[in-house]
Amino acid sequence: MSEKIVDEILNNPQLLSVLTEKIYGKLKDEIVIKKLEENSESIKALQEEIKKHTEAIQALQQTTQSLQETVNKHTEAIQALQEAVKKQGEAIQALQQTTQSLQETVNRHTQAIVSLQETVNKHTEAIQALQEEVKKQGEAIQALQETVNKHTEAIEALQRAVLRLGREVKKLSIEVGGFTNRAGRGLERVMLKLYRKALELHGVDPKRVVHGKMVDDEGVIEKGKVFEVDFYETNEYVYVFEIKNFADKGTYDQVIVRKKLFSARYKDKKIKVFVVANFVDEKVKKKLEEEGVEIIASHVIK
Template sequence: MSSDVDIIVEKIINNPRLMDALFNRFYERVKEELIVKKIEELEKKMSELITNSNRIWESIQATQNEIKAIQEDNKKIWESIEKQREETKRIWESIQATQNEIKGIREENAKIWKAIERINISFSTFTSRSGHYIERTIMNLYKEALELHGIDSSKVTHGVIEDTEGIVHKGRKYEIDFYETNGVIYLFEIKNHADEGAIEQLEIREKILSSLHKKPIKKFLVANSIEKRIKRRAERRGITVIAGIVIE
């Protein structure tokens, strides 16, 4: 068997044409196998490439969807910011309008205060000429405020008391404004502008009145104007203050 193969191989080697034909047949066979194998490899790689491409495309589509969602969110955010800007603009315009109103009010108040000062000057001048009349006028000005304390200003009496006990100076007489009801004496000191002297005068009259009448006494200081520190001092001493203007 081995010798037959050797003989055939020898014949092929010694026959160039047969050798060429055999080589060509072998080459074609190997070539076909290589091509098929290469095609299979290419098909496999193509399949993998298509699979990867699909995944990439899906990833791209997902990314595009995310970008679209982000763009929509950004659009909403910018719309919100724009609305906020418009609202801020309206608020600022409102603030400016309010500031202008406040400025106008301040200017008007300044005019009112000047008018009040002129009135106070007029009151001061008038008081120097007719004290008792101006006291009655002041009481009438604050009639409603007095009514809140249960006082009828029309019943406030102007009179004179004498220091018979020598509380301050025996025999000295003092003018007072008072109002008595339900066993209580309401004692008034009426001033255009109340100062520390008004507190002192009210307390002196209270002491003398207490020595003459054993009744409860409620003190009232009625004034067109009073300094804030004087008002606090009076109230600490149990005096009810009714004033038109409290000066800082």
């Protein structure tokens, strides 16, 4: 208890000064001085004790100073920690904003995914419907294939029949050719009579048409070669005729040859060429007409 009081006195300079003055007044009193002398040993012991306390106080002050430095360091560390916490708070706030923005983006993506899923479902239904349609078409194609197979078999049978018919036609052609060679001149006369009216409309007299031979003396086609011709001559024109049952490309070649022969032979007259036929190929007809040839025919074959 006394040590505590002493400590408080020593740590309070004002109080110590007041006490000193009071004590000094008391010391003037002889009794006190005498008493003090009697208690000098005690005072010395007390001084020693005070010295020890002073040393302890100094050591405590040093400890306190060291503690204050430690507190200051802790304060600085706390301030630095507060700054770090503040920065972390700002970072957390920014992270919260980013998280909120990310959540909004996720929500939009979720809506888009839902919409896409609905679209996929619709496409799936459409694909299923299309698969059903393809299945039906496959069945129809299979049925059509069976029909085509039947048609193919029928066509193959028809082709075989055509081949047989071709052989028969070839045989008939040979027979008709022989007949034509024998009866050709008579047939030409019949055709001239048959188309007499048409020829007369062109100013031609069928009765005057003669059949003869022309030798290529000038080598227009082949010098010395003999060609059979049907024609007749007037003062201004030479009418040349090619009479056929069917006028084809061969007829065109014959007409061009005879046109050249007569043009070379009758240089002072106009050459008028006629093709008289029951049938004429459409392309041949067009080419002959481009050459200025008159076509008299019953049927044009395309």
